[in-house]
Amino acid sequence: KAGVTQTPRYLIKTRGQQVTLSCSPISGHRSVSWYQQTPGQGLQFLFEYFSETQRNKGNFPGRFSGRQFSNSRSEMNVSTLELGDSALYLCASSLGTSGRGDIQYFGAGTRLSVL
């Protein structure tokens, strides 16, 4: 079974631009969660989508948004990029219906650099 696929792996953008990251979950998984990883803040939760609906949201500004499609693939968008948005963005998929023991499987991440 294929794992979680994130594209692209690397991105370089300039301040003020916007960016879209893509995540394809494991087949059969209906939940997709997004995390931002930085050396200073560690791993922080952005949001989670389940069956095309945002189910949970972290404490990030409205410039960060996401969506999920009917095939469970998800995208996240960051508008008006700031230098501080430089980070590794990780996507994780899970069944979404197994309760608190649900295992999240992570992709390799997209490394975003904002210049």
Added chain:
Amino acid sequence: AQSVTQLGSHVSVSEGALVLLRCNYSSSVPPYLFWYVQYPNQGLQLLLKYTSAATLVKGINGFEAEFKKSETSFHLTKPSAHMSDAAEYFCAVIRGSTLGRLYFGRGTQLTVWP
């Protein structure tokens, strides 16, 4: 509120030595706890999870963790370190009834010396 604290941002051991990575949780109810590993330029890989079925949990690559309610701890151990174990390790918890959201510790970088 549930959270996890990892003691020691860096741990160094010699190859063949015991690996002990510390994680303490704060919770008023039995938590669901996880250990993940991250190799350079990769995502996170699940090592093991605790879901109250057994206090000693065995994971992949020879790692195990013991849930100790009296100490609110879930430390990760491996009897004999291997060079390939060098990576960053994260303890994480599911908080309350919020599915799909993991709360992570700050991570522990494990260095293994030959």
